[in-house]
């Protein structure tokens with residue numbers, strides 16, 4: 001048995017899946033079937049077992065099956081090292097997404113402590129080319145995977161910043177209010193930056209001397225315009241917020257802090273910024289980073305994360321694809337992978353189970369194969 005795995009997954013009224021039930025023995029799962037059959041929907045459902053909006057960043061209500069429209073539910077048996085947890089998450093009517101762990105109501109952030117889940121989806125092919133927001137989210141998922149309290153620090157920071165932005169918009173000059181909110185932002189912000197830096201150094205270490213077919217990437221955190229990021233300590237942030245009040249009031253929002261950070265990547269062996277690399281090279285860099293993150297987690301916690309790899313196989317040549325499968329299996333990670341044809345997964349042989357997904361009249365049907 002892999003050390004972190006979903007051994008059972010049930011979906012109810014989740015997008016195209018009226019109901020789905022899959023039992024696994026912890027091996028990776030290769031999901032295949034035609035376009036629109038509902039393969040990515042299964043990965044999205046699994047991504048809801050981590051805090052946040054999942055791999056499509058969709059509103060929770062949009063995940064409800066449109067034919068039913070009253071809500072959805074994902075129920076999973078999660079085997080983690082020597083423990084098993086039953087996790088249920090879903091939405092009913094207009095209520096916010098709820099989570100229960102072993103029958104007890106829990107906050108979403110608690111999911112980060114029992115299920116480490118990383119994903120790679122086709123929209124991330126443009127990660128190095130588009131806005132900083134997606135890159136920051138990528139960085140934060142990495143940070144969250146090592147330090148679950150990153151989620152709480154982010155919530156505290158965002159909340160205090162929203163309040164500060166309101167003061168700025170109202171043109172308030174109440175220094176006491178600013179001091180109090182900026183103090184919260186400086187403390188949470190310093191924690192956010194420290195966790196991000198820690199994640200980068202763990203991923204960098206996991207790339208050193210790694211036996212991998214994928215290229216190394218050198219990551220660093222920069223300011224919004226690619227400049228070197230300030231040290232991000234509590235004192236530095238407190239000073240930057242206080243000094244920036246006048247400028248921020250003119251802008252109506254906070255213009256400095258970890259919410260403006262960007263992630264830069266260099267293709268190490270070519271000394272080439274990732275955004276200048278070919279499409280295939282960029283994809284290889286992303287796979288490399290996910291695998292390095294997974295190796296670092298396995299080293300630190302004794303278990304690699306669950307990996308959700310949407311349409312990754314189709315974009316790799318035969319050798320790279322075989323290398324990816326070998327690396328996943330060597331890690332002992334339960335990867336859930338999608339592709340249109342079963343043959344994309346031939347090189348996995350009996351190392352993975354297969355799920356065949358088809359669509360009939362707007363409803364997905366799933367058949368597990370040994």
Ligand SMILES: Nc1ncnc2c1ncn2[C@@H]1O[C@H](COP(=O)(O)OP(=O)(O)OP(=O)(O)O)[C@@H](O)[C@H]1O
Nearest residue numbers: 015016035036037038039040041062063064065066
């Ligand atoms: N809320 C919803 N209710 C019902 N069906 C939905 C809902 N949201 C999406 N769908 C359907 O789910 C299908 C898309 O599923 P999904 O993205 O999982 O496909 P896929 O098998 O990954 O396809 P591809 O190979 O094209 O990526 C579409 O047919 C879409 O109409």
